[in-house]
Amino acid sequence: MDCCTPPLVNGFHHVAVLAPNLDYALEFYGVILGLSPLPLPDGLKGSVLWLDLGCGNQLHVMKGEPTPDGRAHFALDVGSAQEWRTYLTKHEVEFYEPDVxxxxxxxxxxTDPFGNLIELTEAPERR
Incomplete structure (x- = not known):
């Protein structure tokens, strides 16, 4: 490695969002979105949730108040956006079509119950 070349980035690991109530966050992300909780180190229990997104990727939900600006978000790769529209409607979760x-x-x-923006996207390039 020379002085001008950055070290290797292996890929995405996790994204973190804020939620004032971790029990409610676990209900939304665990029950509605179906993400499995991951074990936490003892020092972090009660302050964060780690959730499995598959393929070694994680969602970290930290205790705190989100301040969304309408653009900051994370995206989940889904099989069918249309199936998610049907599922979310059945579970009375509002969804929004993109402007672009x-x-x-x-x-x-x-949006999760705390105001964090989530994109559900079909990503055929990852298949």
Whole structure:
């Protein structure tokens, strides 16, 4: 490695969002979105949730108040945005269509109960 070349980035590991109530966050992310909790080190219990997104990727939900600006978000790769529309409607979770469409990429947006923005996107390039 020379002085101008950054070290290797291996890939995505986790994204963190804020929620004032971790029990409610676990209900939303664990029950509604179906993410499995991961074990926490003893020193972190009660202050954060670690949730499995698959393929070694994680969502960390930290105790705190979110301050969303309408653009900051994370995206989950889903099989079918249309199936999620149906599922979310059944569970009375509001979803939003994007302002800008991307050709060949079906996606919708939801907010968690705390105001964090989540994109549900079909990502055929990852298959």
């Amino acid at each position: 469409q991307i050709a060949g990429k079906e996606r919708i947006f939801i």
